[in-house]
Amino acid sequence: MPGMNQSAVRRVNTSVTLRALAVSAGPITLAELAEQTGLSRRTIELILDSLVEAGWVTELDRVPTSGYAGRPARRYELRAEHALLAAVCVTTSDVSAVIADVRGRIVGRAHRLLRSYQDPQATLDDTAALVLAALDDAGGSADRLRAGAVASGGAIDDDGVVRRLVHTTRWEGVHLPEQLRQRIRIPWFADNDTNLGALAERWRGVANDHDNVVWAILGNRAGLGILIRGAVHRGLDGAAGEIVEARSIPTGSIENRPVAWLTSPQPAERSVALGRIDAARAGDATALAEVDEFVENIASILTTLSWTIAPSLIVLGGGLEDAADVLLPRVRAAMRDARAPAVELRATGLGRDAPLVGAVKLALDRMDTELFGPLTPSQ
DSSP, rough: TTOOHHHHHHHOOOOEEEEEEEEOOEEEEEHHHHHHHHOOOOHHHHHHHHHHHHHHHHOOOOOOOOTOOSOOOOOOEEOOOSSEEEEEEESSEEEEEEEETOOOOOEEEEEESOTTTOOOHHHHHHHHHHHHHHHHHOOOOGGGGEEEEEEEEEEEETBBBBOOTTOSTTTTTOHHHHHHHHHHOOEEEEEEHHHHHHHHHHHHSSTOOOOSEEEEEOOOSSSEEEEEETTOOOOOGGGTGGGGGOTSSTTTTTTTTTTGGGOOHHHHHHHHHHHHHHHHHHHHHHHHHHHHHHHHHHHOOOOOHHHHHHEEEEEOTTGGGGGGGHHHHHHHHHHHHHOOOOOOOOSSSSSHHHHHHHHHHHHHHHHHHHHHHHOOOTT
């Protein structure tokens, strides 16, 4: 590699090797790594020896191959748990945290109610404590925690600063990554929870076959996460998708209806909503009328969305997935009647974990160079 010293070349080669191990579905041989990376066997061997010594990689026992008389191949596997990532999701009532390895596999969890959402400092103290509880659940140590990401409501800019939050001004100007870094000294990143829901859905959910996606939560809460060509679209100061702030869009007209509580952060309200959905399934006329009113509201918003952003897929999440069998056919029919573009409509495949999974992906993406080194031009 012209213009690079030996140390830089070795780091790039190590990066390429770690990436190949990270995306491998299982153990991989030295020969397979050499073929996939384009590096020589000797180079790969030296890199693997150093990675095994550093604890990043495990060399597995050699397994004889049937019909092959030679010495069994050396096999290696990434120790994905060697580096851990934290992800948290903050609502108005509670906070959830997960710990994931560098493959994105969740290995620890914790959850707690907030003492006072209106007090950002107390909430961030609760959040930091919960991360440590999730780390304990994962059986991990603080020295293995490399980065974290937080999913939160409101308009959050590219730096992770809360620019606007409906119903309160107390969070405005709070620099989420900086505040969490003061409590847990690792790099932190932040984004809106619906943006991260969309990111998660394309990574591990039902949207991996689409590039232009909207992840929508509509009801007691309302917001949109927008992916354009696979990347989150935040807009000015992170305002894209914050439709709850747009008075011309009727997000608030049904927010206090029992069926709309499907998206509430309060378990008691969600329970009431699920009861109304069950009644609608059973044919209760009053419950069906409530569902029809809710569907009309959702379809109105999504029809406008389909003519403006015009995604190829809209994913309903945030609790709406619990009533997908009731809602999806009706919303599809209402949008057809409105002669909306033929946007595909699906329910989330990740449930309420979607923002957390998206936060893991955000941390992986932002820490990519730290975890795996720089990309080579061929990648």
